[in-house]
Amino acid sequence: MxxxxxxxxxxxxxxxxxxxxxxxxxxxxxxxxxxxxxxxxxxxxxxxxxxxxxxxxxxxxxxxxxxxxxxxxxxxxxxxxxxxxxxxxxxxxxxxxxxxxxxxxxxxxxxxxxxxIGNGLLSSAICMDKVTSNDIFEKSKLKQAKYKYCYKEDFNDEFIDECIAYVGLPLIVKPSANGSSVGVSRVETKEDFKKAGLEALKYDRKLLVEELIVGQEIELAVLGDSDNIDVSDPAAYITDHVFLDWDAKYFSKSTREELPYKMDEDDKKKAKEFARACYKAAGCEGFARVDIFYGKNKEFYINEINTFPGFTPSSFFARMAMDLYKVDFSNILDMLIEDGFRRSNND
The missing domain is CATH 3.40.50.20 (Rossmann fold)
Known part of the structure; x- marks a missing residue:
């Protein structure tokens, strides 16, 4: 045992x-x-x-x-x-x-x-720090939102003006390293920017500013490593919130789930290939949830990778994995545990 x-x-x-x-x-x-x-x-x-x-x-x-x-x-x-x-x-x-x-x-x-089980030190650190992962995705030529960042001591009117000129309004302001959309704000005006930045800096000393991508955020479960990587069909939260924030994700009664997310087969295949490429670029292994934007232009943009996503009864990751392998949650846990032992023995 x-x-x-x-x-x-x-x-x-x-x-x-x-x-x-x-x-x-x-x-x-x-x-x-x-x-x-x-x-x-x-x-x-x-x-x-x-x-x-x-x-x-x-x-x-x-x-x-x-x-x-x-x-x-x-x-x-x-x-x-x-x-x-x-x-x-x-x-x-x-x-x-x-x-x-x-x-x-x-x-x-x-x-x-x-x-x-799950990701190691390096891939965890890369994916947690969104500025670092954005830099890696950019080097890997994986499409993403325009972005700029600064440290707490450099957050000033000059930086705000640079972001508006480069990224444009509206835009998203978030802590570089935090999860579950905590500290994330949509900014419509320059006047809102400073307040949003100060809120984000409560959670991290590095601030990330990103272009607002118009489209649907979709999530995919990715499991495995090297050339043995499996990707689930996508799922999505359909919300009337301005973006998928903490309240929309966990508490809003108007948010509904779509699992699997309805999209044509060609685009679904492209989404899965894109998620796999992002997972590999960040050096992930074991499992992760890859969140991407499906733009109005039918392009895909990487948002972020969660290296230990939620495993609550309502969380998407395990449910997508169960659908991918056609097994129950207990079997998914068996698979993750067996994979952890396998990778440890190969080290």
């Missing part, structure tokens, strides 16, 4: 979504195959003792009080894991956004010699 450590929570703005993802994963892991151990990571980055009991109807039952210091709690986690048969032990780092998708936890697990 394999031993699975599920790390969940974390110190990002997506802490609660990570708990919801972790609960869905824990409930669907095959009881006959895995010995499951849960570790909660609080908003300060402290690790809880391992536990196995939880309320299957309440993700907040995964939250634990942690009295140890961050260093002592992490040392305690490593000491416990060190007693396992590491050839049959794997980590599921169910931590979205900062700390979970920026390479931090992957680097920590690499340094500790622990096997885990």
């Amino acid at each position: 394999k031993t699975i450590y599920i790390l969940c929570g974390g110190p990002s703005s997506e802490h609660d979504i990570a708990l919801r993802s972790a609960l869905n994963i824990v409930k669907n892991l095959n009881k006959e195959k895995y010995d499951k151990k849960i570790v909660y990571i609080d908003k300060k980055g402290k690790f809880s003792e391992t536990f196995t009991t939880y309320d299957p109807a309440d993700e907040f039952s995964l939250v634990k009080e942690i009295e140890k210091s961050k260093q002592a709690s992490i040392a305690n986690f490593l000491l416990e894991v060190s007693k396992e048969d590491l050839e049959d032990t794997i980590i599921l780092p169910v931590v979205h956004g900062t700390y979970g998708e920026d390479g931090t936890i992957q680097g920590f697990l690499d340094a500790a010699g622990l096997t885990y």
Whole structure:
């Protein structure tokens, strides 16, 4: 029997979504195959003792009080894991956004010699920092929105004027490194720009400004690495919001899902090829959700890659993967775990 450590929570703005993802994963892991151990990571980055009991109807039952210091709690986690048969032990780092998708936890697990599912340090860091990934997509000649960026200390009227002249209005302002559309604003006027920029800079010291692409944002699940990469059919949230922000994605009653997203077969094939090219350009491995814009001109533009997308019951990634392979969620988790072991053994 394999031993699975599920790390969940974390110190990002997506802490609660990570708990919801972790609960869905824990409930669907095959009881006959895995010995499951849960570790909660609080908003300060402290690790809880391992536990196995939880309320299957309440993700907040995964939250634990942690009295140890961050260093002592992490040392305690490593000491416990060190007693396992590491050839049959794997980590599921169910931590979205900062700390979970920026390479931090992957680097920590690499340094500790622990096997885990999903992307490694480099691809996680690249995809989390949207300025860096935009630069890579540009070098790879993958179509994307026009963009400019600056650091917090350089955000001023001169930068605002440069962006308006180059990108044009309306435009999108966002933190370079954050997730779930937190801190993202649509800007219609110069007067709105400064407020939007200051909001984005609450979440990161680097600000990204992008052209507003008119069209539909679509999402695709991508799994595998090297020449063995599978891509799902696209899905989309159809919303009346000005863009797919946090509220539209998680709370709006007017937002509806389209899974799969209806498009002609030729365009669907092009979307899948484009998503695969973006995934490879960023060095992704294991799995990711690739978000692209399907423009009114029928062109495709890369938006971003989520290297540990949501695994909640309503999240698109797992549902697209289930549709791709015609299996249930438990089998998808088996596939991701087997892939994690395979890549660890090949290193």
